[in-house]
Amino acid sequence: MAQFNMEDHPHRRLNVLTGEWVLVSPHRAKRPWQGQVEKVSEEKRPEYDPKCYLCPGNERIGGHLNPKYTEPYVFVNDFSALLKDTPEGEVNEGLFQAKSESGICKVICFSPRHDLTVPEMEVSEIKKVVDLWASEYKSIGENEFVNYVQIFENKGSVMGCSNPHPHGQIWSNSTIPNEPAKEQVRMKEYFEKNGRSILADYVSAELEKKDRILFENDHFVGLVPYWAVWPFEAMIVSKRHVTNLLELTEEEKMSFAAAYKELTVMYDNLFEVSFPYSAGIHQAPTDGEEHPEWHLHMHFYPPLLRSATVKKFMVGYEMLGNPQRDITAETSAQRLRDLSKVHYKHR
Numbered sequence: 001m002a003q004f005n006m007e008d009h010p011h012r013r014l015n016v017l018t019g020e021w022v023l024v025s026p027h028r029a030k031r032p033w034q035g036q037v038e039k040v041s042e043e044k045r046p047e048y049d050p051k052c053y054l055c056p057g058n059e060r061i062g063g064h065l066n067p068k069y070t071e072p073y074v075f076v077n078d079f080s081a082l083l084k085d086t087p088e089g090e091v092n093e094g095l096f097q098a099k100s101e102s103g104i105c106k107v108i109c110f111s112p113r114h115d116l117t118v119p120e121m122e123v124s125e126i127k128k129v130v131d132l133w134a135s136e137y138k139s140i141g142e143n144e145f146v147n148y149v150q151i152f153e154n155k156g157s158v159m160g161c162s163n164p165h166p167h168g169q170i171w172s173n174s175t176i177p178n179e180p181a182k183e184q185v186r187m188k189e190y191f192e193k194n195g196r197s198i199l200a201d202y203v204s205a206e207l208e209k210k211d212r213i214l215f216e217n218d219h220f221v222g223l224v225p226y227w228a229v230w231p232f233e234a235m236i237v238s239k240r241h242v243t244n245l246l247e248l249t250e251e252e253k254m255s256f257a258a259a260y261k262e263l264t265v266m267y268d269n270l271f272e273v274s275f276p277y278s279a280g281i282h283q284a285p286t287d288g289e290e291h292p293e294w295h296l297h298m299h300f301y302p303p304l305l306r307s308a309t310v311k312k313f314m315v316g317y318e319m320l321g322n323p324q325r326d327i328t329a330e331t332s333a334q335r336l337r338d339l340s341k342v343h344y345k346h347r
């Protein structure tokens with residue numbers, strides 16, 4: 001019987017943040033990487049699109065007029081999934097439980113330019129987005145009925161993104177949503193047991209091992225998590241143990257912006273296409289309590305598997321059993337690390 005090893009044999013890995021497992025089948029990806037990288041023609045977008053709902057000076061659905069903004073611009077979502085004046089109410093009938101939920105949803109236009117995406121923006125421009133994320137986290141979180149603020153970005157039509165103009169969203173609500181709630185349980189357990197943040201210890205351990213590190217700068221580390229589910233899933237984690245964006249210094253926010261750019265340039269260079277993903281920041285709840293267990297981090301969940309047009313499907317066994325992947329996190333990290341740091345459009 002051969003000796004078990006993680007490069008050749010099927011195994012499960014634990015996500016210590018959520019307590020969930022992922023099945024890894026490396027033997028299925030043993031074949032050398034011959035996935036053809038067909039070129040996907042991307043239409044060149046205009047710097048301004050008169051029909052775009054997010055461009056400066058344009059009218060949005062419902063008649064709201066965007067100002068001729070020149071900096072990142074935020075507005076309340078015209079089709080908000082959560083509303084701040086939702087009447088309180090609940091259903092409590094044995095197996096039938098329901099509760100009213102209030103919240104605020106906003107859209108952030110990262111740049112007045114219709115044609116730019118984060119990897120093509122200057123770090124100083126992305127820093128302005130980080131500043132706006134922080135001020136929105138503060139102002140939205142100050143609402144009595146808001147206890148969690150989820151900042152995220154859907155990029156690319158394959159992620160259901162309805163508009164290519166670079167933008168993100170903020171959905172905030174009264175209860176902590178499932179994903180951060182799962183992480184909070186494990187972060188709290190670890191912090192109460194060890195007096196340190198689980199992600200601080202995890203990042204130090206990864207910097208020791210190196211094989212899943214994508215990059216590091218003065219204040220942030222980019223890595224493929226040991227428990228990654230999506231083929232090129234990644235995380236950006238602050239080196240210092242901060243619980244939310246407001247604790248970051250100006251220099252740390254600039255480093256965050258640089259890390260966001262560095263990772264998304266890698267992503268675009270992988271298949272030389274604008275790389276789709278859903279990404280979001282996890283940070284402390286805004287319930288007015290201290291949350292030393294929290295450690296600011298950003299998840300990136302990109303769907304592409306082996307080319308610009310072949311994506312991973314989380315179906316079947318993934319839905320009924322648990323997530324499964326072929327290439328290992330280490331192989332993905334190696335492929336991303338080997339890529340040029342210069343965006344393919346600027347070579």
Ligand SMILES: O=C1CCN([C@@H]2O[C@H](COP(=O)(O)O)[C@@H](O)[C@H]2O)C(=O)N1
Nearest residue numbers: 053060061077078079107154161162163
């Ligand atoms: O006029 C508009 C168009 C789109 N939107 C909102 O912008 C958001 C676009 O984000 P996505 O492309 O990630 O779906 C979406 O949530 C949609 O509700 C407006 O608020 N007003």
Ligand SMILES: [Zn+2]
Nearest residue numbers: 183282297299
């Ligand atoms: Zn998280």
